[in-house]
Each structure stands twice: as structure tokens, then as C-alpha cells.
Amino acid sequence: MSAADGRAAPASTPGSAAELEPVTGRAWRPAQEAALGGWRLTATDGFSGRVNACWPLGEPDRPLDQAIAAVEAWYRDQGRPVFKLAGDATRPRDLADRLAARGYRAYTDTVVMTGPVLGEADPLVRIVADLDPAFAAVFAAAGNGDPADARERLQTLERMPHPRGLARLDRDGAPVAIGAVAVEGPWAGIFAMRTDPAHRRLGLAWRVFQALLAHAAAQGARHGYLQVEAGNDPALALYARAGFAEAYRYCYWTPA
Numbered sequence: 001m002s003a004a005d006g007r008a009a010p011a012s013t014p015g016s017a018a019e020l021e022p023v024t025g026r027a028w029r030p031a032q033e034a035a036l037g038g039w040r041l042t043a044t045d046g047f048s049g050r051v052n053a054c055w056p057l058g059e060p061d062r063p064l065d066q067a068i069a070a071v072e073a074w075y076r077d078q079g080r081p082v083f084k085l086a087g088d089a090t091r092p093r094d095l096a097d098r099l100a101a102r103g104y105r106a107y108t109d110t111v112v113m114t115g116p117v118l119g120e121a122d123p124l125v126r127i128v129a130d131l132d133p134a135f136a137a138v139f140a141a142a143g144n145g146d147p148a149d150a151r152e153r154l155q156t157l158e159r160m161p162h163p164r165g166l167a168r169l170d171r172d173g174a175p176v177a178i179g180a181v182a183v184e185g186p187w188a189g190i191f192a193m194r195t196d197p198a199h200r201r202l203g204l205a206w207r208v209f210q211a212l213l214a215h216a217a218a219q220g221a222r223h224g225y226l227q228v229e230a231g232n233d234p235a236l237a238l239y240a241r242a243g244f245a246e247a248y249r250y251c252y253w254t255p256a
Contacts, residue, residue: 014114015223016089017088017112017248020114021089024189025040025042025055026161026184027160027161027182028050028156028189029051029160029161030156031045036061036062037059037060037062037067038091039054039055039057039058039067040055040057041071042055043078044155045152046079046152048152048153050227051156052082053083053252054081054082055084055086057089065098068102071083080254081255082253083095085252086250087248103255104255105253106253109249110229111228112248113227113228113247114225114245114247115242116223116243117188117213117221118213118242119209119214119215119242120214121211122207125169125208125211126169127165127166127168127211127212128168129164129165129166135168135178139154142178142195142196143194157180161184165215165216166179166180166192167179168208171204175196176196176199176204177196177205177207178192178195178208179191180212181212181213181215183216183220186222187223187225188221188224190212190213190225206238206241213242
């Protein structure tokens with residue numbers, strides 16, 4: 001049964017934080033990075049949290065307090081230090097407590113959802129490998145209005161490894177909805193789902209999402225993942241309709 005008929009297909013999708021976090025990090029790549037043992041430090045222009053944070057997925061190469069101080073020093077020229085803590089993948093396990101003791105606070109609770117790659121191709125959804133001006137225009141129009149933020153995220157999309165797909169749906173000759181997919185082995189990551197504000201609530205995001213899943217399936221993917229802020233109920237409902245469910249959560253920690 002296809003998820004395109006509006007009913008969620010049953011799924012037994014794997015995807016622990018320990019398995020998925022490295023996959024997501026390779027799909028959404030920063031402009032620069034460094035390592036402290038098993039901690040990965042990323043920096044770009046300071047907007048997208050995933051490419052401007054420390055990912056502590058392994059043990060650091062020095063005592064914990066020294067490791068935190070080293071992260072703070074590395075980010076001194078990049079802006080404020082940020083840690084991305086992803087459920088039980090975080091190392092060491094008590095890092096959140098140690099950060100809280102140093103005056104850090106958590107923000108942006110984010111749900112990582114996984115589900116089956118059961119999409120339906122749409123002849124009106126154009127999927128290509130490279131960014132074009134029409135895609136970028138929708139991305140900027142549907143964002144928060146900050147050109148620097150949009151520029152950082154679009155440049156991050158350009159660093160997304162192949163095989164990848166950038167989808168665009170036009171209406172009356174104008175681009176109105178977009179999305180992207182990155183495929184690595186059995187996994188397909190969905191990114192950059194945006195719809196022009198004047199064309200929302202018309203089912204366009206669903207069509208783009210379905211087309212991206214179909215494209216990923218053709219590349220050999222079997223399982224999908226995506227990230228949604230916990231308070232974004234419309235997006236959570238959209239993906240649940242396709243059989244996606246919460247796998248784990250992550251949040252960011254920064255000095256209060």
C-alpha cells in the first residue's frame with residue numbers, strides 16, 4: 001500500500017540516535033569543522049544550529065571540563081558556544097548536567113522522525129541535482145526574512161553530497177514549493193521543505209514530500225529521516241500521515 005493514498009503504511013524503521021546522528025551530519029555539512037576526540041565541532045555563519053554546534057557523539061580526548069573549555073575557546077571567534085545533545089547518543093552521558101552546572105540552558109527541542117520510503121512520483125515536481133535561482137527564491141520567500149540566514153542554508157544545501165535531489169513544484173508558471181533529499185546507503189534525509197506563504201494549505205508540501213521519497217527509493221533508500229521542531233504541529237502531522245514517527249529528540253545548549 002502506498003502512503004500516497006493518505007493512510008500511513010506500517011513500518012519497522014530502525015534509527016537510534018547513535019546510528020542516525022552521524023548520517024545526518026554527513027548530509028548537512030558545515031563550512032568548517034574540527035575534532036576533540038569523539039566530539040565534532042562545526043561552524044558556518046551562525047544560523048543553522050546543525051552546522052554551528054559541537055556534536056558530542058563520542059568521548060572527548062581530554063577531561064570533560066577541559067574539553068568544554070576547549071569548545072568554548074574554539075567558538076570564541078565563531079560566536080557563542082553551542083552543544084547539540086541528541087538523546088542517548090551524547091557522550092559522556094552526564095554532559096547535560098555538567099553544562100547546566102556551568103550556566104548553560106537548553107533550547108529548540110527538535111524531533112527526529114523516521115519512516116518508510118514509500119512515495120509516489122509526481123510529473124509536475126521537478127527533481128534535479130543542483131540548485132537553481134527558482135529554488136533559491138522560494139527558499140528565501142518562505143524563510144524568516146533574513147538574507148544571511150537563507151544564504152548560509154542554501155550554501156549548506158550545495159555541500160550536500162550526491163546522490164541528492166532538489167525538488168521544485170511550480171504553479172501557474174511560478175515556483176511555489178521545494179524540498180531536498182540526501183541519500184546515504186539505506187537512508188534518505190529530507191531537508192529544506194518550504195512552501196511560498198501565498199500557496200500554503202493547498203497540499204503542495206505533501207506532493208513535494210512524496211516525490212522526494214519516490215526519488216530516494218529509486219536511489220536505493222529504504223528508510224527516511226527528517227527533523228522538525230517540536231512545536232511545529234502541521235509539519236509533524238504531515239509526516240505522520242506518511243508513516244513517520246518520532247525516533248528521538250535533540251536540543252541545543254548554550255550559555256544562558
